[in-house]
Amino acid sequence: MNTLEFSISNNTVTHLGRNLYSTTPPALAELIANSYDAYATNVNILLSSTSISIIDNGKGLDFDEFRNKYAIIGSAKQKESPFNGLQERNPMGKKGIGKLAAFSLGNTYTVYSKTVTSDKWISFTLNYTDMINGDKCSVDVEEVDLPEEFSKYNAYKSGFIVKITNVRRNITANTKKNILVQLSRRFYINQVKDNFSLTIDNKKVNLDSNLYYDKIEYLIYFGYSSEEDLKKQFSNSKIIEPYTKDDNIKNYFKDKKIKGWIGTTIKPKDLKTEYGASFANIILLANGKIADEDILKTKSTARIANNYIVGEIFADELISNLEDPITSSRQGLDDSIIEVEELITNIDKIRTHVIERWDDIRQNNAVDNLPERIKNNISYKEWLNTLNSDQKRINNKLLNLLSSRLDDEVPIDNQVVDSMITSIAGVINNIETEDLISSFEKEENNNIQIKLLLKLMANIAKTEDLNHANLIKKRLAAITKLEQLMQETDSKEKIFEEHLSDNPWLINPYWNIDRNNPTETDYLKNQEFFKLDKGNDEFKRNFLDISIRVAEEKYPIIIELKKNTADGYAKVNFNMINEQITNYRQAMIQNIPELKSVKETEIKVIFILSENTGMSGTNQKIEFTERELQMLEISNIEILKYNKILSEAKKMYREHLRYQQGAKLYPLLHNEENK
CATH class of the missing domain: 3.40.1350 (Trna Endonuclease; Chain: A, domain 1)
Incomplete structure (x- = not known):
């Protein structure tokens, strides 16, 4: 039996362990990163209501390595030599504090470790209370057989197991699913090339794609020599194009060996998990692991497009060469560093360009973003065909604003949507009237003035017809409501x-x-x-x-x-x-x-x-x-029946409706022509 002594101040344990991570996924990611750096090829996370275990088949540590590496908190992380014939891996961790992430997950954790030169596993247990009660903490290290729950891993020639108990957060079935989704985004590892596999309760986690990849509609990339891989990865995207607006920004990413992409999804909900988390941000990864969860958090904007934007930036070399790029919160890069500030500025400029292109694309395809029942409505198609190019442009711009509301998670009543569509028709007609008046006032040629006047009079008549049409629509809705009340036997x-x-x-x-x-x-x-x-x-x-x-x-x-x-x-x-x-x-x-x-x-x-x-x-x-x-x-008492009210109202407005259909003043939705 040997004694392992940790030399550490209590504030460090609390700050770097207990308070550093507010949720489970980032804390788990730190422990997985340690396994990756130890050249593990298999990492399995086991979750229960009372414990969390992380098991890997990496190099493991012997007692001397525990004493000279593991027990010294905060020293620069030593680079490991390749193991078992694997190619060299750039380390994900730098400070050697990832081990304390276990205290964010639970109050106690037990370590089991084995190297290729030993026949036995060695083990010790750390308790959070003991670690903060003084400047030093001593624990007994002993050779052990793995407990029954880990017996299947006895076959490992080497490995490392951390079992965390007295967990601080409930682990439910939904928690497990959320952890799987979140961990997928916290890493970007070519699992085949790197010979690395991560599983949660024996279910494999995909670390080279995310759930929103097949929802990306438009994507701009930079730093890639070819877009072939992106086309395979984002096979559902309608537009994939390189960033070309500013050569200085293009050259910056090329010179710094930084690559990445920023894309937009069809709807904001495409970037939300079923557990409430949102991926509507741009992350930065370094050496396969997330280094900043929202690289543009200091460059927030109020643009609607932000709800549709997601991106991934890969900056291995830049981050590896920085002295201490991570902030004390471990949640992002330190933007007080000049190189980091420059990186953020250039990414923000590309995002601005993406938003501009997104606006253009959405506007040009505004009709396609409408609900199927509207864009396939014969009356609506006929009305669109009556518009000139300027009117279509204005219509698309107004529809684009409407589309963002339709994309919200809160559903909008169909009648409200229909009312918005017909209101847009009224706006377009009024704009045309204003343009005609302006042209008439500026024109001096009498013949042209007469032509403008005749056109203006026709347009004013059309506006009056449209106002009348809107009144008829409201009355048709009132007739429909009365019919519904009559049919409902429980109407008060x-x-x-x-x-x-x-x-x-x-x-x-x-x-x-x-x-x-x-x-x-x-x-x-x-x-x-x-x-x-x-x-x-x-x-x-x-x-x-x-x-x-x-x-x-x-x-x-x-x-x-x-x-x-x-x-x-x-x-x-x-x-x-x-x-x-x-x-x-x-x-x-x-x-x-x-x-x-x-x-x-x-x-x-x-x-x-x-x-x-x-x-x-x-x-x-x-x-x-x-x-x-x-x-x-x-x-002088008149008896009036509801069905007579209904039939008379329908009869009265039927002719009005037929006229409007022929004139195509506005799109008739909800099959109003059948009423």
């Missing part, structure tokens, strides 16, 4: 009331009330309250569903409605209607001064009932005799 009476009060023209086409700007002769009220004095100190409360004043009627009109399903309170008869309307009229006469001398029957009433209403003997749920209907008519 209050919902019918709100919909009809918002669209009184459904009841009478001449009623077009603006409740935001009421006048003395034109206003509408919901649930208007009147108290009816029945004498003998007896009062009855009355709530009118809708009351409306219009220029065509001398007195307010009462609208009482029931839901379309003829059951419960909605199933009425003649006596119930007569009693309810009598109370309403008397209450209004008592409370409205101008009605004091008015006969009850002078106040018009519209009673809206279920479509399941008819004459006696027609087997309807609500039935009236011919005599009852005559009495209601004499009493």
Whole structure:
């Protein structure tokens, strides 16, 4: 048995071990990097709810190497000689502090190590509490047989095992999947060429591609001698092109032997994992391992394109030649170093160029980015064909803004999207009108002025038609909504009331009330309250569903409605209607001064009932005799059924719609032509 003594200050252990890594993947990456530097060809990570184990078949360490290398924290990492006939590897680590990453994962870890010159594994255990309680920490090192859980690795001629216990973060099934995805991005190793394999719970991790590679739509590269490998790697990309804008930047990357690419995905969600992590940034790798998780973090912009951008930069030689390029947080490069600052500046310029090209490409293909139901809509295609080149350019620019909203994870209602599309049509037409007015004012030739005037008049007429078309669209939507309410058996009476009060023209086409700007002769009220004095100190409360004043009627009109399903309170008869309307009229006469001398029957009433209403003997749920209907008519009470409202509204706007279809004023979406 031998004693291994660690000489280290407690602040170093806490800073470089416990607090250095906020999540599991970067801490694991440090331990994997140590295995790679030790010329391991196989690294397996085993995850459970209580422990994390990292097993490799690298060179391992004997006791003297533990004492002279491992136990000295913070000394420059010594380069290992190639092992087992492998080619020389550039070391991923530089400071020899990666081992402390284990304390970010758990409170205790046990090491098992074996070299080719020893027959036994040696082992010791480190505890975080012991490491921070003084300037020195001694542990016993002994020869051991591997425990049963690692028995399959007894066949290794050499190797290194770290088992971390008392883990600090829960390891769930989703955690394991996320670790696999995150580790894939933290390395870039040609696993075949380097003879290196990484597995998590015996599942291989791909270290030379990432999940977003097949989602890259447009890519700009630099520092590559050929794009053939990129074409294979990004086989789904529509555009792959070299950076050519600035020769100085091109030569910078060539001279520094730095290569990389920056690309854009189709949608922002293509850069997000199912566990919430986002890869919408540009990483920098050195010697196969991530050196900066977001190289342009100090160059943030508010451009929409940033949500679509991803990139990978490879700067092995530059980073290897820097004295101490990594910041104290180990999460990125130290941008106070002149060489690092220069690198960041040049990458930022390429990103700016990518954003400019992305804007152009998206704008030119704006229609292709629309939902299938719109871009394949016959009416929309016909409308596009009516546009001239300038109008198409403006249309694409506006659609590009809309596309970014459609790409959001929060879905937008189809009707909202359709409204935006038709609004864009209105904007384009208004712009054309403004251009014509400007040209008319500048032109001095009378003949040309007349031609411009005629064109302007036609354009103004078109604008008026478009405004009318938008009104028709809104009314068609209101008709559709009423139809839906009628079909839904659980629709509440209050919902019918709100919909009809918002669209009184459904009841009478001449009623077009603006409740935001009421006048003395034109206003509408919901649930208007009147108290009816029945004498003998007896009062009855009355709530009118809708009351409306219009220029065509001398007195307010009462609208009482029931839901379309003829059951419960909605199933009425003649006596119930007569009693309810009598109370309403008397209450209004008592409370409205101008009605004091008015006969009850002078106040018009519209009673809206279920479509399941008819004459006696027609087997309807609500039935009236011919005599009852005559009495209601004499009493100035009109019975109106929902299905009649619907059919009359459709009939009224059908001709308007046919005209708009022929004129192609705006694209008709949602099969409006069938309504």
